[in-house]
Amino acid sequence: MDLTLVARCREGASDAFEELYRLHAPRLYGLARRLVGTEDADDLLQEIFLTAYRKLAQYRGDSALATWLFRLGTNVCLDHLRSRAARTNRLNDSLDAELHNGHRAGPILDVITRLDLERALETLPDGARTVFVLHDIEGLQHQDVASLLRISEGTSKSQLHKARMRLRQQLRPQPHGVAS
């Protein structure tokens, strides 16, 4: 079915590309928004699909189309982040050692909602957020994260843990009971 849809897109069938978009845009938009932020996500989604259109001839059906598009979309987002980092001269987008709040008797998080987590995610630096999104949200293994980001598996694991610790700090309830 994937190969058929791709073939129809390449032939220019009027509804094929729209079908491709409707099937795959929500996941790719979620990925883009969490990796690059709300402001750039619309443009990145357009760029992802335009890149996909240009590279459709390379899709051979070796993997699911969703997987192929996901990798393509991830690379588009990562290129954007690298370009943005270069423009802002941001040299360190990873997290250094986090404070460990290890002296409390019990867990510090109350019930957290998806919205709480989405908001807290925006506060992470690009590098740590990328690892968290790819591993914890998108479900990639550290080997794949490391390959995509051109880092070691050890760095991927380390950054993931630091991202989680930062999120834990961000999500701790305020004195009146609202997560920060």
Place this chain on the structure above:
Amino acid sequence: MTSCPFPDEHLSLYVDDLLEAADAAGVRAHLATCSACAALVEDLATITAVARTLGPITPPEHVMAKVIALEAGARFRAPAGDARLPPSSPAAWQALAIAASIIAVLSVGYMVWRGDAPAVPDQEAALVPATGSLEAAAEELELAVRHYERAIRELEAVTSRADVTFDDNVADVMRTSLATLNRAIAESRAAVAEDPTSEVARVSLFSSLQQKVDVLQATALLIEDMDRSDATGFVDVVNTGGRGL
């Protein structure tokens, strides 16, 4: 955590079930006696559990229309270095001039307000179909036109559903530009129908359709942001003619 036998990161690996059996057993034994580490593991598990529930996000409707228009545009290949081709009629000239300024004012004004740099599509390169024969070229053009028209319908649905009132000046500018663009599109279509071999007519049609998409796209983005916040600044920018225009 100085009294605990292993680093915090071990606890993340434990939550992810990435430790060797012996190490995992050591962590479990420690958690039974250390409330701080047990609390941390519980919180890490909470975060990862919620993260797993974050799913796809539906993009704004206008993005699909733009993607369809971009796909239509990508069907034509623009050779590098070609000179600009003139429009095929006086109305098309007027359309290009007005639409270019409208799009520039709306897009740049909008982007100035948002603090972004505009990405203006290249309207000036000669456009040739991707395939060689005339029939194939006509087919490709018709296909691209259908894609554009679908994109335009989608965008018009977005912009007409909104219950937003624009500043009179902005509304007049938009109405004028769309009317002029519609006239240019109609004239270009007629020119293509009369002479399917006319490169100038095809370029004019293609250019007018792209500009209409751009105007509607800018309108949709404006409506989206006006729903979220005060767009007074944007209207002020339009009224003062945008940046450098």
